[in-house]
Amino acid sequence: MDNIKPRVKVPKSASAGDIIQIKTLINHPMESGLRKGKDGNPIPRQIINKFTCEFNGKTVFSCDLEPAISANPYLEFSAKVTEPGTFKFIWMDDDGSVYETENKIAIK
Amino acid sequence: MNLTRRQMLRASVGVAAAGVFGFALPAAATPEATAESIKKFTGGADPVSGGNLTLTAPEIAENGNTVPVEIAVDSPMTDDDYVESVVIYAEGNPNPDVVVFHFTPMSGAAVAKTRMRLAKTQNVVAVAKTSTGQVFMDKKEVKVTIGGCGG
Amino acid sequence: MKNKIIAKATAVALTVFVPGIAIAGGPVDDELIIDGDINMITRAAPPEGHPLDEVLSGWLYRTEETRMLETDTFENPGMLEVEDGAELWNTVDGSAGKSCASCHGDAEESMAGVGASFPKWDEASKRPINVELQIDKCRTEEMGAKAYKFDAPEQKALTAYVKNQSLGTPVAINLDEGDMRSWWEKGNEAYYTRTGQLNLSCASCHEQNNGNYIRADHLSQGNVNGFPTYRLKQAALVSVHNRFRGCIRDTRAEYPAAFSDVLMALEVYVTWRGTGLSVETPAVRQ
Numbered sequence: 001m002d003n004i005k006p007r008v009k010v011p012k013s014a015s016a017g018d019i020i021q022i023k024t025l026i027n028h029p030m031e032s033g034l035r036k037g038k039d040g041n042p043i044p045r046q047i048i049n050k051f052t053c054e055f056n057g058k059t060v061f062s063c064d065l066e067p068a069i070s071a072n073p074y075l076e077f078s079a080k081v082t083e084p085g086t087f088k089f090i091w092m093d094d095d096g097s098v099y100e101t102e103n104k105i106a107i108k
Numbered sequence: 109m110n111l112t113r114r115q116m117l118r119a120s121v122g123v124a125a126a127g128v129f130g131f132a133l134p135a136a137a138t139p140e141a142t143a144e145s146i147k148k149f150t151g152g153a154d155p156v157s158g159g160n161l162t163l164t165a166p167e168i169a170e171n172g173n174t175v176p177v178e179i180a181v182d183s184p185m186t187d188d189d190y191v192e193s194v195v196i197y198a199e200g201n202p203n204p205d206v207v208v209f210h211f212t213p214m215s216g217a218a219v220a221k222t223r224m225r226l227a228k229t230q231n232v233v234a235v236a237k238t239s240t241g242q243v244f245m246d247k248k249e250v251k252v253t254i255g256g257c258g259g
Numbered sequence: 260m261k262n263k264i265i266a267k268a269t270a271v272a273l274t275v276f277v278p279g280i281a282i283a284g285g286p287v288d289d290e291l292i293i294d295g296d297i298n299m300i301t302r303a304a305p306p307e308g309h310p311l312d313e314v315l316s317g318w319l320y321r322t323e324e325t326r327m328l329e330t331d332t333f334e335n336p337g338m339l340e341v342e343d344g345a346e347l348w349n350t351v352d353g354s355a356g357k358s359c360a361s362c363h364g365d366a367e368e369s370m371a372g373v374g375a376s377f378p379k380w381d382e383a384s385k386r387p388i389n390v391e392l393q394i395d396k397c398r399t400e401e402m403g404a405k406a407y408k409f410d411a412p413e414q415k416a417l418t419a420y421v422k423n424q425s426l427g428t429p430v431a432i433n434l435d436e437g438d439m440r441s442w443w444e445k446g447n448e449a450y451y452t453r454t455g456q457l458n459l460s461c462a463s464c465h466e467q468n469n470g471n472y473i474r475a476d477h478l479s480q481g482n483v484n485g486f487p488t489y490r491l492k493q494a495a496l497v498s499v500h501n502r503f504r505g506c507i508r509d510t511r512a513e514y515p516a517a518f519s520d521v522l523m524a525l526e527v528y529v530t531w532r533g534t535g536l537s538v539e540t541p542a543v544r545q
Contacts, residue, residue, distance in 0.1 A: 005342070009333045019216035027339040029494075032225070034202055060214045063222075068198055068206040070174045070223040071494035072336045077209070080185075080216030166324045170477075170545035171491035174336075176324050253475035 001046070001093060004028060006101045008089050013106040014081045022053065024075045026091055026099065032067035048073055048099075050092040056085040081105060137204040139231070142197045145204060146235050146245075149195050155235050155245035161194070163234040163246040172226040172252040179209070181218035181236045181244065190239050191218035200230025226252050286319035286470060286479075287326075291539075294332055297427045303535025310466060316536050317479035317544060320470070325491065328543040337419065337489030337541025340412075340496045344420025347413055353404025359394075359417075362401065366424055374422035375430050375538050378527050380437035387442050387527050390418045391498070392518060409517040415496045419487040422540035429535050430484050432527065439527065446528025449521055455510030461529070464506075476545070481506075482533035483526070485542020496541060499526060 009023040026048065033045025045067060052062040061077045079087070084107045091099040146155065164178040181191045190213045196206040209220045218236070226232070229251045236244045291299040301316035318326055332338050348359045348366050363369040378387040381396070388396065394417055395406035407414035434440050450461045464473060465481030472478065486499040500517040503525060507514040515521050 005339070007333070007339070007342075023333055025333065025336065025339065055214060058214060059210075059212055061212065061220070062210045063220070064208040064210075066203065066205040066207060068201050068203065068225045070225055072339060074221075074223050074334065074336070076178075076219075076221035078215055078217045078219055080214055166322060168322060170322050170325050173494055174491040176327075 001028070001095065001097055004091075004093075004097070004099050006089060006091060006099050008087075008101055008103055010087055010103040010105060012104075013108050015108045016082055017080070019078050019080050020105075021076065021078055022087070024051070024053075024089060025072060027072050028091075028093075030065075030067065030069055030071045030073060034067065046094045048091045048093055050090075051075060052090045053077070053079070054088040054090070055079060055081075056083070060087075081107070083107065137199060137201055139199045142199045142204045142233060145195075145197060146233070149235055150237060150243045153241070153243045155243040157245050157247070159244065160242075161234060161236045161244035161246045163196075163232065163248050165232050165248045165250050167249075168251045168253060169226060170253060172228070174223050175226050175250060175252075176221065177206075177224050177232065178221040179219070179234050179236070179246075181238075183218050183238060185211070185213055185216060185218060187213050188239070190215075192237050192239050194218065194220065194234055194236040196224070197233045197235075198224065198226055198230060199233060201225070201227050206232075226250055228252055286315050289319065289326065291316070291318055291326070291330065291537075293330055293426065299427055299537040299539065300429055300535060301537070303429070306531065306534040309532065309534075311480065314482065314533060314535055315469075315480050316484060316533075316539065316542075317482055318485070318539065318542065320477045320479040321543075321545060325543060325545055328489075329539065335489065335541060335543055336494070337487075337496055337543060340416045340487075340489075341419045341423045341541055343412070344416035344418070344423075347417045348420060353398060353402035355401065355403040357402045359397065362397075366420065370421050370424035372425050372428045374425035374540065375428040376432055378523065378530060379433060380439050382437060385438065386520070387439060387523055389499070389518075389523070389526055390421050391500075394418065394421070410498055410501055415487050415498055418498070419496055419541050422487070422538055425538040426540065427537045429537055430530060430533050432530055432534070434527075434531065442524045442527045443531060445521070445524035446526070446531075449525045450528055453510075454507060455512030457510045459510040461506070461525075480532070481529065482536055483529050484533045484536040485539035485544070487540060488542040488544050491543070491545050 004027060006026045011020050014020050028048050031043055031046045035043050037043045047065060047067055049065055053060045060079045065073060084105060087103045089101050160182045162180045169175040177196060179194050183191045191211050193208055193210045195208045197204040198206050206224050207222060211218050231247050231249050233247045291301050293299060301318050303314040305311055305314050318329060328335055351358045374390060378389045381388040391414055398404040399406050434443055453460045461481060464478050469478050469480045483499050487496040490497045500522055503522050504514040
C-alpha cells in the first residue's frame with residue numbers, strides 16, 4: 001500500500017543492561033476480509049501480518065498479526081540494550097509490501 | 109427499571125450482534141475452537157492458570173473496534189530460561205486468533221501491548237510457552253458495549 | 260432559553276439508564292495531562308447565560324482505557340492524521356504555486372491559538388466560517404486550488420493539524436463580530452428543536468441526560484472542543500459536521516448538508532457551550 005508511514009518511539013540513549021520500552025504505530029486499515037462493501041461484496045482482506053524488531057541484525061521481538069488487530073496497529077514491547085547500535089523495525093503487508101524504519105541508540 | 113447490570117449487558121449484546129463491526133458476516137468461533145488452537149500451540153501440554161502470566165484487558169470496552177490488551181510473563185529472560193511466545197485468542201470472534209508475540213532473551217522482559225477487535229462480549233485468553241517447556245494461561249472476560257441510538 | 264425545553268426529558272423510545280447503575284463511571288474525577296506536560300482544562304466555569312453549572316469535556320465521560328489514549332501524543336492514533344496534515348501544510352497545491360506555509364510560515368507559530376477562536380465571522384460571505392471553510396477560502400482565493408470535498412481525508416487532516424496547534428488553549432469565540440449573535444440565536448434554537456421519529460433535540464441527550472446512559476453509551480455534554488476527533492468506532496478522525504449529522508440521523512430525521520446555515524449556526528452555538536475548555540484536537544472518543 002502507498003502512503004504508509006511507520007512511527008516508532010525509542011529512547012536516544014540507555015545505560016548498558018537497561019531494559020527499554022519501545023512503542024510503534026503504523027497507519028494501516030487492517031481490512032479484515034469479513035466486511036461487506038457498499039456493493040454488497042466482501043472487501044478483500046489486507047492486513048499487516050508480521051512485525052519484526054531487530055537490533056544490530058538480531059531479532060529482539062516479532063509477532064504474527066491476525067485480522068483481529070485494530071486498524072492503525074499499535075505495538076509496545078521491550079528490549080535489553082547491552083551495546084550501542086541500530087534498531088530496525090519491519091512491517092509485512094498481505095500485498096507483499098514491506099515498511100521499514102530504523103533508530104539508533106547510544107550507550108550512556 | 110429493575111434490570112440488573114448483567115441483564116442489561118446481555119440485552120445490549122443481542123443488538124450488537126447485528127452491529128457494525130468488521131466481523132458481522134461469519135458465525136463466531138467457539139470456546140472449543142480456541143481450546144483446539146491452544147492444544148496445537150502447546151503441543152498438548154495443559155497450561156497452568158494463574159501466576160506467571162498476566163493478561164490485562166478492560167472489564168468493559170467502550171467500542172469493540174479498539175480494545176487495549178497487554179500481556180506480561182514473569183520470567184528471568186536469560187538464554188537458558190525465557191518466554192518463547194505468547195498467543196492471544198478471542199473466543200467469540202469469527203476467528204479466535206488475535207496475535208502471537210515471539211520473544212528472545214534480547215527482549216529483556218516478556219511484555220507486550222496492542223489493540224484488538226472484539227466482535228462481542230467474550231473471553232480473551234492468553235497462553236505463554238517458555239524455553240523450558242512450561243505453559244501458562246490467563247483469561248479475562250471483556251464486555252463490549254454498543255453505542256447510542258446509532259450503535 | 261431554557262423555557263424552550265419540554266419537561267418530559269426522556270423520549271419513550273429511549274432507554275436512559277439511571278446513574279446508580281453506571282457501568283463506565285463518570286464524569287470522572289481525573290486530570291487530563293498530555294505527555295506529562297500539557298495540563299488540559301476539562302472543567303470550566305460556564306459563560307454567562309449557559310444553562311449548566313459546569314462545562315465538562317467529553318473526555319471525563321469515557322472509560323479509563325479510552326481516556327489514556329489521549330494522554331500520550333504517540334499513542335493517540337489521531338496523531339497519524341495530524342501528521343498527514345503537517346505534510347499538506349507544506350505541500351504546494353493549485354495554480355498560484357503556493358502551500359499554506361508560503362503565506363503562514365511555520366504553523367506552530369502562526370496557528371498557535373487560532374483554532375480555539377473558530378467559528379469566526381467572515382465579512383465577505385456574511386456568515387460564520389469554521390476552520391474547514393477558512394482552509395477552503397485560502398485554497399480558492401489565494402492558492403488557485405479547489406475547495407476540498409466535505410470530509411475529504413485532506414480536509415480532516417489539515418483541519419486537525421491547524422487545531423492541534425491550539426492544543427490546551429481554552430475555547431473562546433468572539434460573538435461581538437459581525438452578525439455572530441444572530442447566528443448564535445439560530446444555533447440555540449436548533450439545539451432545543453426536537454427532530455426525527457424519536458423526537459429528540461440536542462438538549463434531550465446532552466443537556467438533560469449527560470452522565471446517563473443511552474443504551475450502553477455514556478452521554479456527555481456534547482462539547483466540540485476535541486474535533487476533529489479520533490473515534491474508535493470509525494478508527495479515523497471524524498469532523499464536527501459529520502458528528503452533527505450522525506446525531507441528527509440517529510433521531511431518525513433527515514440531516515442537513517455539511518456547512519449549511521443550520522449546521523454552521525449549531526457549530527457557533529455548541530462551540531460557545533464549550534467555552535473555557537482546552538482544545539483537545541485530536542481528542543479520542545468511543
